[in-house]
Amino acid sequence: MSKTNKDGFLKAPSKMTDTNLLTTITITVFFVMYLCSILFLKQGFLKPQAFLNLLNNNAALIILSCGMSLVMITGGIDISVGGVTSLVSMCCAVYLDMHGGNIIVSMLLAIAIGLAFGLVQGYLVAYLEIQPFIVTLAGMFFARGMTTIVNNKPFNVENEAFVKLKDTRVIIPFLGTTNKKGMYIPAYIEIGVVVALIVAAVMFVVLKWTKTGRGFYAVGGNKQSALMLGVNVKKTVFLSHLICGLLAGIGGFVYFMHVGSGSPSHASGAEMNAIASSIIGGTMLTGGVGNIAGTVFGVLSLALIQNVVSSLGLQDAWWTGITIAAMLCIFLIVQSIIIARRKKANLSAGKEEAKTDKAA
Amino acid sequence: MSERALLELRGIYKSFPGVKALQNVDFTLQKGEIHALMGENGAGKSTLIKVFTGVHVKDAGDIFIEGQSVQIRSPKEAQENGISTVYQEISLCPNLSVAENIFIGRGEGKFVNWKENNKKAGELLESLGINVKPTQQLGSCSIAVQQMIAIARAVDMECRVLILDEPTSSLDESEVAKLFKLMRDLKARGVGIIFVTHFLDQVYEVCDRITVLRDGKLVGQYDIETLPRVQLVSKMLGKELDDMADIKNDIPVFENSDQTPVYEGTNLCSTEGISPFDFKIRKGEINGFTGLLGSGRSECVRTIFGADKVTSGTVKVDGREVKITKPIDAMKQGIAYLPEDRKRDGIIGDLSVKDNIILALQVKTGFFKPFSKSEAIEFANEYIKLLDVKTASVNTPIKSLSGGNQQKVILARWLLTHPKYLILDEPTRGIDVGTKVDIQKLMLKLASEGMSVTFISSETDEMLRTCSRLLVMRDRKLVGELTGDQLTQACVMNTIAGGDKNAADK
Amino acid sequence: MPQTNNDAKPANILAGLLKNQLVIPLAALLLLALFNLIADPSFFKITLSQNSNGDPVLNGYLITILDFGSELAILALGMTLVTAASGGQDISVGAAMAISGSVMLRVLCGSDSRAETMQAPIIVAFIISCVVAMLFGAFNGSLVAFFRIQPMVATLILFTAGRSIAAWINHNELPIVKDPGFGYFGNYIPGIPIPTPFFIAVGCFIIMWALLKFTTLSLYVQSVGINEKTSRLNGLNPEFIKLMTYVILGVCVSIAGFIKVSRLSTINYSVIAKDIEMDAILAVALGGNALGGGKFSMGASVLGAYVIQFLTTTLYKFGVSADALPAYKAVVVILLVTMSAPAVREKINALKNKKNAGKQASAAGNA
Secondary structure, three states, rough: OOOHHHHHHHHHHOOOOOOHHHHHHHHHHHHHHHHHHHHOOOOOOOOOOHHHHHHHHHHHHHHHHHHHHHHHHHHOOOHHHHHHHHHHHHHHHHHHHHHHOOHHHHHHHHHHHHHHHHHHHHHHHOOOOOOHHHHHHHHHHHHHHHHHHHOOOOOOEHHHHHHHOOOEEEEEEEEEOOOOOEEEEEEEEHHHHHHHHHHHHHHHHHHHHHHHHHHHHHHOOOOOHHHOOOOOOHHHHHHHHHHHHHHHHHHHHHHHHHHHHOOOOOOOHHHHHHHHHHHHHHOOOOOOOOHHHHHHHHHHHHHHHHHHHHHOOOOOOOHHHHHHHHHHHHHHHHHHHHHHHHHHHHHHHHHHHHHHHOOO | OOOOOOEEEEEEEEEEEEEEEEEEEEEEEEEOOEEEEEOOOOOOOHHHHHHHHHOOOEEEEEEEEEEEEEEOOOOHHHHHOOOOOOOOOOOOOOOOEEEHHOOOOOOOEEEHHHHHHHHHHHHHHHOOOOOOOOOOOOHOOOOHHHHHHHHHHHHHHHOEEEEEOHHHHHHHHHHHHHHHHHHHHHHOOOOEEEEEOOHHHHHHHHHHEEEEEEEEEEEEEEEEHHHHHHHHHHHHHOOOOHHHHHOOOOOOOOOOOOOOEEEEEOOOOOOOOOOEEEEOOOOEEEEEEEEOOOOOHHHHHHHHOOOEEEEEEEEEEEEEEOOOHHHHHHHHHOOOEEEOOHHHHHOOOOOOOHHHHHHHHHHHHHHOOOHHHHHHHHHHHHHHHHEEEEEEEOEEEHHHHOHHHHHHHHHHHHOOOOOOHHHHHHHOOOOOOHHHHHHHHHHHHHHOOEEEEEEEOOHHHHHHHHOOEEEEEEEEEEEEEEEEEHOOOOHHHHHHHHHHHHHOOO | HHHHHHHHHHHHHHHHHHHOOHHHHHHHHHHHHHHHHOOOOHOOOOEEEEEOOOOEEEOOHHHHHHHHHHHHHHHHHHHHHHHHOOOOOOOOOOHHHHHHHHHHHHHOOOOOOOOOOOOOOOOHHHHHHHHHHHHHHHHHHHHHHOOOOOHHHHHHHHHHHOOOHHHHOOOOOOEEEOHHHHHHHOOOOOOOOOHHHHHHHHHHHHHHHHHHOOHHHHHHHHHHHHOOOHHHOOOOOOOHHHHHHHHHHHHHHHHHHHOOOOOHHHOOOOEEEEEEEEHHHHHHHHOOOOOOOOOOOHHHHHHOOOHHHHHHHHHHHHHOOOOOOOHHHHHHHHHHHEEEEEHHHHHHHHHHHHHHHHHHHHHHOOO
């Protein structure tokens, strides 16, 4: 009996989990794309700085996407992150520039704003069981509206301490290049990138190795089951929104450090970019499947495709939108096909198992 | 109050809007016993279990564990009190690995030790004879294996009380035997097991005591030796049962009839992996597919109805060749199909009883000819009366009905289309004895009025009582056809097992 | 107990009313109306005056609501069906309106964006833009139905690309239709003092009502939304029905887009119908329809749409700038959904029951 069962077992399809499969696909696609860019475009993609600039320009998006992935893994969605980012940068800008504030306090302000959003949204979603889409939609409206109420004109921040922080570069040794005049240009990353990488690393560890982290997956996989298994579902959902809010606050400040100004139109569409990055990174909106490593590469893929489009000379603004959409479309379809095929394979594997059992 | 009582409930009350689900129910579970919880659907079994497990919080009453009064307000608290539950519907997370499903939501510390978990899970699974890799994603295991994993989890939690809520309904015989062995092992270790099932045989095979509920009230608690089967059934129904005896096998044999079959299919095959088969049925005939679970009996009738993707075969209805590739084709030919999985394939939960009843006929009638409200209500009332459906009104959402009544509504849906050929796939599964008898009687009546019926049931005696011809399936192949004198329990078993040789093995 | 029997009836009627989906939007409407009545009764004043062309037109906030609520209500019709059948929302309607409006202007203006005369009859332009919108609807629908992608994510694609496509259709130019006849559809027809969009909206309601009344669409959509597998076994084609709801939404989008471009006789790709998808979804939610699919009430959605517009107009009246508007809207929305959240309702009911039980006990004591 057990022998035949084992045979059936061996016949079953590859044992990679959905999460790992989708992450692997994303990472592979990113490297293939990058390789192609180097081979065919020759627009300096080979320079390490080109890669580092992908990070420099998208540090905030990485942080936002980490939060988004977390919420999506738990089976929800948070579309307020873009609004929060813009509100945070506006508030910090006003505080630093017009009130001559302290930079540490401004950081705390950013975190406080993010946490406040996470707290309220998390409570409404988790404990009052209102649909996350509606709650965070209202959150986005609120944040965008508040941004213009705080200040409705864009302006640059001249605060000395802030400008100094903003222009701080972390030089990476050995990766610099020499330009035509023989001058050595060091490779650098911005402070924000360091923050983003730390956030991503922490989130990766939390999701992979802590019980709370696995709770997010369990809740996303099946709420009812998770409850039966003794996971505190409400608390988990609450926590996911709280962390996402916190990360939106941090991401907002990183964004602010990158642009150095406040404007109501800042970070417009950032929530959609974050969702797109998460999806390209292999997170499924149905919940329970996803990986932070994938998300980071999702952001980089998105950024890379934008770079490629502009270096192809398609400068018009609409091309970016269309290419991102096309990429999203392809990834979604590929994902849906892969998952459907695996489901089918699993089903027949189950039947095979039953069959061999019976034969025994 | 006995010293040994492991779990004791006193005067439990629980009501939901409009329903008094439990009224003054007492329940006692001793250490090291297997205790059957019996009752018709809607008797309050599931509610009582959900009170044990903290899914529902009781309105009034006391719960004692080993004499200590406890409060159970959430599944987590139940777990902490040593109460574990394995549900009929798998309550594990399909996206997590097998090992994670065993260890999630419990244990000390904040971090997950993957290596150790996988190792411990591997040992546990091996000791219980379950053949899966701990690292495998749960969703890729078969339902039976998933259920065993749920039990493994409970075992590993060193539960004192294990509740098994209809665990056997999706298991086949060998798996059931395995499960029973496991249950007896646990019993020997002093675990108290509460076993809920609709299979009377299984109750008498493993249980020590029985508690019977009816209409949310306690009927009584009995030792198994003192309660013969017939009495158990009558206690569950609340009346003396001689209805069963009424159903006799006096069905005419159709073998020699040269009348054109109502339905005739040759070389039928679908994507669900059954071998091509031939099948025909005549007017007024009741026949059935039998075989073990997973032998392909459901897949056969699904192919006939076009529910799965049909890959080959020719079909004649009343002698005319027709094409049936999707359910609507079959419906147009007067074929009706009551699916196996009521919740997944049968009911439309949020819709009213009325809408659920008219759905199939409405689809058949067409997009541009909706029934008026009064017509629909008339149809619904007619069949609610005919089948004795217990519902507050025609506008009650079907999901708030009990299982047996839901089944009747779906039956009503198909009867309303006035089919000439009715396929019933496990219509009696998971419903109470009274309704089971009703449905069997109805089948015989319909057949006598000229309807052809194909019947599938896991309980062979039900089929022997009603069918004039049995088609036996084994390993997704049609392996035999039994009629007349061959229609005996022994003969069916032999054919299922694969002739004398295998029977001897058993 | 006779007392309880006597007051059982009105209580039942009240309970039945409370269960009705129309209650939420109606209550919200009354609340808003009351607020305006107290704050400034002139809100309800309607005057007849002449517009710049010398035609008589009705003026007043209520007329504005009827006028500008039209597009939203038309979109809410389609959005309700999509929500019910696919258990998700189409977030690309704003972008799709930009596309269909852009197509319309392209057909009307031909190659010259400043053409003096229309290059094609309006009906032809409308039909072409309608077909285009239906095609985009079918694109969304097939991603949802055949590839089983969640609706919000599937429509995210068009949401991201839509306005870019709209700009691309007219080579990023902003064509202007100079024929005054084109403006009638989004403003007033000379001699009729009621804004035309309202008539168009009413026409759409009637067509939708007929569609629900004289076909089985409602039953099919709800069945598919609640249980797809069962629907299939009962002879329905769930994929096709889902696809159809998205195509119907496409039609609604093109009509709404038509009104929008007609209002100005031109188009601004990045601003036209901005955030309207959010308002349309809110209208559906405010109507008490489950955003997870299943049962729906079309009337409640339409009412919801006008309530949203009522709110917008009220806020404008009190001097809230267009940019800050969302913040106030968000607060109102949160209050509304919190009040109607099942968890909150349960708590309120529990409180009520306690009170009732107390009453009954005292009544029994008296008897």
